[in-house]
Amino acid sequence: MRHERFILTRLMVGAVALGLAPAYLAWRGTLGTLEALVMIAAALPLIAVVALSRSGRLDIAHCISASALALFIAALAGMTGGAGSPLLLWLAAVPTEAMFFGSRPYVARASAIAAIALGSVVILQQLGAFAAPAPWTSGMMPSFVMIAILYAMAVAIGFLHRRDDELREHRASDARAQLLLDNVGDLVTWHDAGGSVLFANAAAKALAGADPQDLRGRGLFERVHIADRPLFLKALSDAAHGGGAATACFRTLFVPRSGDANARAPVSLWLEMRAHRIEDAGARDGVAVVCVMRDITARQALEEERARGHAEALKASDVKGQFLATVSHELRTPLNAIIGFSEMLSNDTQEWLDAEKRQEYAKIIHGSGHHLLDVVNTLLDISKIESGAMTIEQEPIDIAAVAQDCCALMALRAEASQVSLERVLGPDLPPVLGDRRALKQVMINLLSNAVKFTPVNGRIVLAVVRDGDMIDLSVADTGIGIAATDLPKLGEPFFQAGGSYDRSYEGTGLGLSVVRGLVGLHGGKLTIESAPGVGTRVAVRLPVGGVAASSLPVKITTFARAPRRGLESKEPVRLTA
Numbered sequence: 001m002r003h004e005r006f007i008l009t010r011l012m013v014g015a016v017a018l019g020l021a022p023a024y025l026a027w028r029g030t031l032g033t034l035e036a037l038v039m040i041a042a043a044l045p046l047i048a049v050v051a052l053s054r055s056g057r058l059d060i061a062h063c064i065s066a067s068a069l070a071l072f073i074a075a076l077a078g079m080t081g082g083a084g085s086p087l088l089l090w091l092a093a094v095p096t097e098a099m100f101f102g103s104r105p106y107v108a109r110a111s112a113i114a115a116i117a118l119g120s121v122v123i124l125q126q127l128g129a130f131a132a133p134a135p136w137t138s139g140m141m142p143s144f145v146m147i148a149i150l151y152a153m154a155v156a157i158g159f160l161h162r163r164d165d166e167l168r169e170h171r172a173s174d175a176r177a178q179l180l181l182d183n184v185g186d187l188v189t190w191h192d193a194g195g196s197v198l199f200a201n202a203a204a205k206a207l208a209g210a211d212p213q214d215l216r217g218r219g220l221f222e223r224v225h226i227a228d229r230p231l232f233l234k235a236l237s238d239a240a241h242g243g244g245a246a247t248a249c250f251r252t253l254f255v256p257r258s259g260d261a262n263a264r265a266p267v268s269l270w271l272e273m274r275a276h277r278i279e280d281a282g283a284r285d286g287v288a289v290v291c292v293m294r295d296i297t298a299r300q301a302l303e304e305e306r307a308r309g310h311a312e313a314l315k316a317s318d319v320k321g322q323f324l325a326t327v328s329h330e331l332r333t334p335l336n337a338i339i340g341f342s343e344m345l346s347n348d349t350q351e352w353l354d355a356e357k358r359q360e361y362a363k364i365i366h367g368s369g370h371h372l373l374d375v376v377n378t379l380l381d382i383s384k385i386e387s388g389a390m391t392i393e394q395e396p397i398d399i400a401a402v403a404q405d406c407c408a409l410m411a412l413r414a415e416a417s418q419v420s421l422e423r424v425l426g427p428d429l430p431p432v433l434g435d436r437r438a439l440k441q442v443m444i445n446l447l448s449n450a451v452k453f454t455p456v457n458g459r460i461v462l463a464v465v466r467d468g469d470m471i472d473l474s475v476a477d478t479g480i481g482i483a484a485t486d487l488p489k490l491g492e493p494f495f496q497a498g499g500s501y502d503r504s505y506e507g508t509g510l511g512l513s514v515v516r517g518l519v520g521l522h523g524g525k526l527t528i529e530s531a532p533g534v535g536t537r538v539a540v541r542l543p544v545g546g547v548a549a550s551s552l553p554v555k556i557t558t559f560a561r562a563p564r565r566g567l568e569s570k571e572p573v574r575l576t577a
Contacts, residue, residue: 003058010045010065017042037075044068059106066094066110070117082130083122091118187271187293189220195236197221198288207269207295210254225251225268232273239275239289246275249296270300331375334368341365381441381514392435392521399432399439399471400425403464406443410451418456421447426465430544438518439542445511446475446538453536454479469544476537482530490528515540527557 021039025031031039045068052061070091077085091114098110124130187207190199197220200212210223224232228250235248249272271293278288341361407423414421432439443462450460458478465472482490490512515538519526522542530536 014046041072074117083125191289244277270297337368396431410447420459424463450477474539478535481532
């Protein structure tokens with residue numbers, strides 16, 4: 001548009017000047033030096049048009065045009081009195097006219113050209129280069145002044161018209177930008193160098209029900225989760241004073257969208273913010289930060305779900321590896337015994353095997369077979385529990401009789417390990433509604449673990465007492481105990497506490513997992529207290545009247561036991577819920 005305006009005005013000026021030249025020549029006849037310069041100045045705008053059309057350089061063309069105007073005014077001034085001519089005032093039109101075709105460099109160059117023209121007129125005046133003014137020039141002076149006034153009026157009107165056009169364009173541009181910002185789905189905010197919000201678009205309302213005015217100042221900062229505020233401020237600082245761009249993800253707490261059922265309940269959102277630095281002369285320090293924030297709550301939930309799935313897959317892989325290692329270890333020893341001793345018994349050439357030896361080897365094979373059967377039954381039980389296929393029969397059970405049977409079964413093993421096994425039964429124990437086989441398995445597993453991990457001359461107490469409508473069944477020992485770091489892992493399949501002795505004691509590590517499942521099927525609770533070198537107490541609380549069975553294993557509540565706590569009396573240790 002500037003090129004077109006420049007070419008049209010210069011063509012018009014040049015055409016008018018060249019059109020009047022023949023009439024002027026016919027009137028004046030021979031031209032003087034100053035008159036010849038006027039003719040040259042009138043033709044120079046056409047040269048400027050040619051230069052612009054050829055090179056596309058408006059700055060060069062404008063220099064030629066400004067020089068033509070300055071030369072034209074200087075020549076007329078020389079003809080009308082030199083340095084004292086009022087026409088020199090027209091030199092101010094040179095930089096004024098430059099405002100329409102460029103920026104400050106154009107005005108600066110035009111001012112320099114006007115100054116050179118004025119200086120040249122003054123110097124030539126002092127050298128006596130100008131003759132006395134012609135008589136006709138005094139009569140033309142009012143015309144020149146009127147032309148100057150009309151020119152100044154045209155410049156002023158043109159400048160005001162251009163300013164109005166720019167203002168209308170700016171308003172239209174601002175309206176388009178505001179419309180775009182208000183309809184974009186992302187939250188756009190404008191911050192000063194200190195992080196305060198100067199502007200927020202209407203997406204704040206659609207995003208989370210917050211009014212854009214509520215986010216101004218520290219409104220947005222106060223809605224950022226307190227743990228994520230340092231990250232939020234660091235991103236703004238990095239954008240304002242660092243590389244010019246920064247990204248951060250943080251949690252926010254907004255009021256809900258309008259129309260929600262819970263109108264006053266807050267809603268938490270994950271936002272991804274991209275901050276960019278811009279230069280703003282109106283802002284403090286001349287720097288502002290524009291932030292575009294997008295709701296990534298759904299994406300964050302998906303990523304967390306994917307991370308949980310990955311963690312569960314890794315855990316399943318670890319459990320599988322631990323399962324293979326544990327089961328292979330538990331099966332290898334009895335299988336070796338069965339194979340070895342059965343080969344010895346089947347070999348008739350071994351005449352040194354008498355009847356007593358054969359009976360001893362047969363018992364070893366029988367015991368190894370039962371051990372294998374126990375391992376397989378335990379694996380089947382834990383598989384049924386975890387798959388939800390395990391069912392129980394609920395019938396009235398004499399819990400005291402079950403405790404006596406379990407102690408009788410474990411007595412020989414406790415005696416072989418030189419461990420004292422005691423039984424404490426509370427008075428007036430009512431019948432418990434549950435599965436006799438499952439509760440017996442719970443007691444045997446707990447007693448078996450206690451015997452396994454209790455050293456020589458240790459003590460084990462099985463206590464059964466009533467506590468209101470609940471039965472407290474506990475097994476306490478003076479064994480090696482469990483470290484505090486291992487307590488949260490108890491009940492996980494194939495886990496045995498204490499890595500330094502995990503293979504020093506036989507077992508699959510599934511006993512407590514089975515107990516968890518069976519207690520959960522009875523609607524009970526499971527608590528474990530323990531400390532290294534002090535011992536362990538496992539407490540099971542069962543409802544007397546029974547409840548609806550749960551398909552999930554019960555959660556184990558664990559406590560680190562006090563160092564001086566022991567089993568000084570036969571009274572069972574009570575755990576306050």
